[in-house]
Amino acid sequence: MKKINKQKKLLAYKIRHLKQLDKYILKQVIEMFIMGVLVFTSIIFASDTFITLIKQISMYGIPFKIAFLIIILHLPAVFVMTIPMGVLLATVMTLNGLSLSSEITVMRACGIGINRIAKPIFIFAIIMSFIGFFVNETIVPVMTKQSTDLALYAFSIKSIPEGKENFTFKEVKDSGLLKRLFYVGECANGKLHNITVLDASKEGTIQILQAREGSTEPEGWKFQKGAIYTVTDRGKALDTTLFEDTTIKFGMDLSEEMERNIADEHNFVQLCKLLANRDAPDKRWLTINLFDKIALPLTTVVFVLIGVPLAITPPRVRYNRGFLFSILIIFGYYLVRALSISFGEAGSLSPVLAAFMPNIVLTIVGIGLYYRKVYTIC
Secondary structure (H helix, E strand, O other), X not given: OHHHHHHHHHHHHHHHHHHXXXXXXXXXXXXXXXXXXXXXXXXXXXXXXXXXXHXXXXXXXXXXXXXXXXXXXXXXHHHHHHHHHHHHHHHHHHHHHHHHOOHHXXXXXXXXXXXXXXXXXXXXHHHHHHHHHHHXXXXXXXXXXXXXXXXXHHHHHOOXXXXXXXXXXXXXXXXXXXXEEEEEEEEEOOEEEEEEEEEOOOOOEEEEEEEEEXXXXXXXXXXXXXXXXXXXXXXXXXXXXXXXXXXXXXXXXXXXXXXXXXXXXXXXXXXXXXXXXXXXXXXXXXXXXXXXXXXXXXXXXXXXXXXXXXHOOOOOOOOOOHHHHHHHHHHHHHHHHHHHHHHHHHOOOOHHHHHHHHHHHHHHHHHHHHHHHHHOOO
């Protein structure tokens, strides 16, 4: 009886200390995770996002405040992407630090294996995977739809100041040459008066549009009571067209861009219903995005599987390799991801394989490394 009581007390003692160990590891993992998400989000915003901001302002005349708000609305989508990166960085940096300070060696000497050490990290990764999926299914579609609507509104108003008289604005080509020049005599109550548009977007010809009234709408610019004169760049008249009412897009067709946003504007169930519709645009692209809504959150767990064995440093290495490993794994993942999605769009891979190929590759590599680290002596 006394022997049984001793065993129970010993078991309770071990459980209590293991819980303390879990708290100790999780505390470091969460701290590094927050830092990692902030770092990777900042990198994405500082590169791709602000380039998009400048492009929207310079090429399409979108006001700075609206362009910046559009970018903020994309923040949840960026957060979903940075969750796996943050978990990977937290895993590698935490375990690498414990390994360098010989704490993992001490734990293993006390009978605590790598599986038990990594258990709280895997649980944390699974939780963050569900959070990423939840955000991607609930918040991202709403924010993306609002961003699309705001972009359409910005394109429609073209920064026309209410109440201003005799003003001009222009669009330029990528080369810096003039593309279009707009002159408006007056803007009052959302209506444009005495409009002249010089359109040099087509090589070799110039179109001059004059209208008494007009307005800007998401589907294009609407003009009433006017004429369009088409001449060559040398001044030779080619055609004159009179009109009572016409709508012109001025080459700003957003249909392709809007189709690219369809997947982000729908959650998994809505996307399934959309794909069931025979008239759905670009079904292959939408199907890849459908499976990617599952594959991307699962990347969080896959990153931990490959990050744990790489983070445990051999005794002879006396420097922290965690951050370098994290960058290399992330680079490899997104390289394989870009290639698989490209092959999927081209039809060389099935949509399911295109979405899950990066996870399959990293899982195979991760299982091999994990088995070697856990079941062999380091």
